Amino acid sequence: MRRLAALLLLLILPWTAQAEEVVLGLSQDEVAITATFDGSSILIFGAVKREAPPPTDLPLDVVIAVQGPTETVTVRKKARRFGIWINSGAVEIDVAPSFYAVATTRPLSVALSQTEDLRHRVSLDRAVRTIGAAEEAQDAPSYLAALKRLRQGEGSYLVREGAVALDQETLFRTSIRMPANLTVGNYKTRIFLTRGGQVVDSYETVIYVHKVGLERWTFSLAHEQPLVYGALSLIIAIAAGWAASAAFAALRR
Amino acid sequence: MTIYLPIAEVSVNAFLLLGLGGIVGILSGMFGVGGGFLLTPLLFFIGIPPAVAVGTQANQIVASSFSGVLAHFKRKTVDLKMGTVLLAGGMVGAAIGVKIFEILTEMGQVDLMVQLCYVLFLGVIGLLMFIESLNAIRRSRRKDYVPRKRSQKGWVHTWPLKMKFRTSGLYISAIPVVLVGAFVGVLSAVMGVGGGFIMVPAMIYLLHMPTKVVVGTSLFQIIFVAAFTTIMHATTNYTVDAVLAVLLLIGGVIGAQIGSVIAVRLKAEQLRILLAGMVLVVCAKIALDLLLTPAELYSIAERVAH
Numbered sequence: 001m002r003r004l005a006a007l008l009l010l011l012i013l014p015w016t017a018q019a020e021e022v023v024l025g026l027s028q029d030e031v032a033i034t035a036t037f038d039g040s041s042i043l044i045f046g047a048v049k050r051e052a053p054p055p056t057d058l059p060l061d062v063v064i065a066v067q068g069p070t071e072t073v074t075v076r077k078k079a080r081r082f083g084i085w086i087n088s089g090a091v092e093i094d095v096a097p098s099f100y101a102v103a104t105t106r107p108l109s110v111a112l113s114q115t116e117d118l119r120h121r122v123s124l125d126r127a128v129r130t131i132g133a134a135e136e137a138q139d140a141p142s143y144l145a146a147l148k149r150l151r152q153g154e155g156s157y158l159v160r161e162g163a164v165a166l167d168q169e170t171l172f173r174t175s176i177r178m179p180a181n182l183t184v185g186n187y188k189t190r191i192f193l194t195r196g197g198q199v200v201d202s203y204e205t206v207i208y209v210h211k212v213g214l215e216r217w218t219f220s221l222a223h224e225q226p227l228v229y230g231a232l233s234l235i236i237a238i239a240a241g242w243a244a245s246a247a248f249a250a251l252r253r
Numbered sequence: 254m255t256i257y258l259p260i261a262e263v264s265v266n267a268f269l270l271l272g273l274g275g276i277v278g279i280l281s282g283m284f285g286v287g288g289g290f291l292l293t294p295l296l297f298f299i300g301i302p303p304a305v306a307v308g309t310q311a312n313q314i315v316a317s318s319f320s321g322v323l324a325h326f327k328r329k330t331v332d333l334k335m336g337t338v339l340l341a342g343g344m345v346g347a348a349i350g351v352k353i354f355e356i357l358t359e360m361g362q363v364d365l366m367v368q369l370c371y372v373l374f375l376g377v378i379g380l381l382m383f384i385e386s387l388n389a390i391r392r393s394r395r396k397d398y399v400p401r402k403r404s405q406k407g408w409v410h411t412w413p414l415k416m417k418f419r420t421s422g423l424y425i426s427a428i429p430v431v432l433v434g435a436f437v438g439v440l441s442a443v444m445g446v447g448g449g450f451i452m453v454p455a456m457i458y459l460l461h462m463p464t465k466v467v468v469g470t471s472l473f474q475i476i477f478v479a480a481f482t483t484i485m486h487a488t489t490n491y492t493v494d495a496v497l498a499v500l501l502l503i504g505g506v507i508g509a510q511i512g513s514v515i516a517v518r519l520k521a522e523q524l525r526i527l528l529a530g531m532v533l534v535v536c537a538k539i540a541l542d543l544l545l546t547p548a549e550l551y552s553i554a555e556r557v558a559h
Contacts, residue, residue, distance in 0.1 A: 035496075037257040038264050074554040076361050084543040087361045087552070146551035180257065180264035211259065214496075218259040222491055230487030233312045233495045234480050237502060241319030244506030 020060070021049045022191050022203040030208040031178065031187075033215055039155075039180040042066075042207065044103075045173035048193060054169050058196040061104065061111035062164045062172045065122050065192075066207065068099030068156075069185035075143040091143035094131040098183035100124060100151075101158035103174045105166045108159075113197030120192065120199065124148060124159055155179040184210050260494035261305040267500055269299065274313075274501040278508020281317060283516045284528040289314055289446035290375060291535060292501070293367075301497065303364055307354070307444070308492030309501070311482040314447040316502040317509060318476045325469030332420035332466045335430065336473040339452075342431035343478040346438020351485040354443050358490070361554055365543075370444050372540045378450055379532035386525035393522065421462045421470075433459060434474065442482045447475040450532070 027043035044064055054060065073096045079088035104111045108123055117123050128148060130140055151157040156179055164174040187207040193200045211219055222229045257264040273295055281288035289310050296306035325331050357363040414427045433455045437448035452471045456462045462470070487493040516524060 033257055035256055036254070038255045074361065076552050076554050078547055078550045078552070080546075084365075085545075085547055086365045090361055090554070143551065147553060150549070150551060150553055180255070181262055183262070215257060215259040218495060222260055222487065222493070222495075226488040226491060227484065229495070230484040230493060233487065233493050233498060234315055234483055236495065236499060237312050237316035237483075238319050240499070240502050240506060241316040241321075242323065244316075244510070245320045245323040248510045 019050055019052055020054070020193055020200050022193055022201055023047045023049050024191055024203050024205060026189070026205070026207065028207075029205070030210065031182065033182065033184065033209065033211040035214055037180060037182075037215075039182075040178045042176050042178060043173065044176060044189065044191070045171075046191065046203075047172070048170050055195065060166065060169045060200075061106055061194045062166055063105075063108070063111050063122060063192040063194060064101075064103045064164060064174055064176075065127075065188075065190045066099070066101045066176050067097045067127060067188045067190075068209070069183055069187075070095050070097050071183075072096065073147065075147050077143065077146070089139075089143075091130070091140050093128065093144060093147055095127075095129050096147060097127060098185075099156050099178065099187065100127050101160070101176045101178075102127075103158075103160040103163040103176065105162065105164045105172070107161045111194055111197065112192070112199075116192075116194070116197060116199050120190070120202070122190075122192065124157060128157075154181070156181070178209075182209050256496065256500070258301075258305075258494050258497050260309075260492065261301050261497060263300055263302075265299060265301070270497065270500040271504040273299070274504025275508035275511075276504075278317070278505035278510075279512035279515065280508075280528075280531070281505070282509035282512020282514075283519075284512075284524060288317070288505070290371065290444070290450060290532070293444065293446065294371070294535065294539065301494075302492075303367065304358060304490060304492045305494050305497070307367070308483070308486035308490060309494045309497045310446070311441070311479045311486060312493050312495070312498040313501045313505060314441075314479040315476055315483060316498075317505050318447060318472045318479065320506050320509065322469060322472040322476060325472060328469070329420075330466045331469040331473050332418055332462070333473070334416075335418045335421055335423075335462070335466075336470045338416070338427055338430045339434035339437075339470070339474040340477050342434025342436075343438035343441070343474055344481055346435035346440075347442045347478050347482045347485065348438075349435075350439040350442025351482065351489060353439070354486075355489060357443075367444055368539050368543055370440065372536055372543065374440070374444075374451060375532050375536035375539070378454060379529050379536055381454070382525055383529035383533065386522045386529060389522040390526065421466055423460070423462065425460065429459060434478075438478050438482075441475075441478050442485065447479055449475060 024046040031040050048060065073093050074090050075093060076087040077089040078085045081088060102108065102122060102124060112122055117126055121127055128144065130144065148157055155177065158176070164172055166172045187209055189205050189207055191203045210216070254267045255264045256267040273292065277288040277292045280291065293306050293310050297303055322331065354363060357366050415424055416427045417424050437452045440446065440451060441448045449471050452475070453467055456467045456471060457464060483493055
């Protein structure tokens with residue numbers, strides 16, 4: 001009888017895990033980079049849908065992570081050689097998103113357990129990582145830390161603990177500021193509902209960042225038809241040089 | 254008004270760029286140099302990636318040199334033959350320079366190389382010019398001074414492959430001319446400068462060209478070297494930002510005309526000593542950056558998209 005009860009509980013568990021569900025809204029699901037683009041703020045909001053009254057023992061937490069296209073970057077370190085400062089050490093960071101933002105209701109260590117963080121790679125330390133960097137340099141962690149520090153300084157990496165507002169364990173919202181130097185691509189947006197550090201439900205969507213108009217045209221021409229683009233740049237330069245000379249000659253007359 | 258630069262992938266204030274172009278244009282109009290040696294470090298400073306600054310700068314030089322050379326053509330102060338021979342060397346030099354730039358970018362030492370070039374060339378040329386113009390000012394104060402005639406026969410005149418350059422009134426070997434062109438071509442590609450500040454002294458002191466045809470001829474060949482550098486940077490490194498170039502050259506061409514008006518009101522020695530002082534200030538600033546402990550030891554290098 002006890003075994004049967006345990007079996008029943010196991011069957012019920014996955015269902016109870018789905019007892020709370022994310023319903024998501026985004027202020028915009030695409031970011032268009034125009035000629036006057038100066039960064040963008042995206043409002044991420046939503047509600048928790050549930051069939052039964054919320055459990056009272058553990059408070060609900062919301063963790064939101066937005067991740068830009070991943071790249072491999074090389075971090076270099078300067079050292080003094082022959083009296084001048086030159087780049088000496090370098091470590092390749094294999095997985096470095098061009099943009100990463102994580103916002104939570106409470107500190108991340110409370111809102112998400114270590115194991116869940118490992119599984120979903122939510123915290124900045126898990127999102128930015130090296131693969132086998134130990135061989136390259138003894139002090140790879142310091143290079144990783146430097147990358148995170150530099151990118152946080154320029155607003156590309158954001159850690160906003162407590163920035164998600166949660167009303168009556170149902171309505172949540174936060175705003176993510178994306179900087180002007182955005183890389184184009186798909187920005188993976190994930191929302192986790194957690195209780196006691198365990199993920200109760202998650203939801204994933206994509207914010208599409210792309211260049212439009214003249215910006216898009218210029219960029220794709222430069223990369224797909226570099227010769228034509230180079231020639232076009234020269235024509236503009238020659239025309240401008242001639243126009244200036246002619247205009248001022250006319251003014252002097 | 255901020256504007257997003259499509260290739261540099263940063264957004265900067267458009268008026269700041271116009272202003273920078275304008276200030277450098279004024280200086281270039283006053284002193285007859287391209288101003289690249291000033292503008293490139295300034296672009297680094299406002300956050301343009303160094304590779305894009307260097308590539309775009311070449312494009313901007315085309316515009317300002319073309320504007321300048323038109324005026325010189327009217328005065329018939331362009332030695333086309335000399336310019337063409339210099340150009341042959343310049344093309345080879347520029348191709349080598351872009352290749353060097355590519356290799357250095359991979360090694361992560363491009364910033365260092367560019368900075369060292371700046372310190373070396375700005376330091377040497379600034380000092381020489383400073384001493385020379387100081388002497389000139391001192392001489393002009395002495396009333397009884399009789400200008401010394403410069404020897405028309407330098408050591409390069411003994412080399413083979415002699416050619417006649419009618420406009421310059423020279424009969425010299427083509428080898429040093431090609432070498433000077435090639436050297437300036439390499440620098441132009443690596444440093445993102447037109448190389449006028451090296452070309453002009455080289456023409457006067459090494460090739461013994463008459464001063465009146467030096468600037469026009471230098472501008473004439475710089476157009477082609479810079480155009481070639483632009484194409485090379487555009488096709489190998491994708492680092493030419495047309496929007497950035499347009500903003501800079503609008504400010505630049507207007508500034509150049511204002512500068513040439515200011516230049517008329519100053520004496521030649523005063524102009525040269527001012528230019529020398531400015532060159533030395535830029536040189537000292539870059540040298541200090543290399544010598545002092547930087548505030549940030551780490552830097553993020555090339556981005557490779559997955």
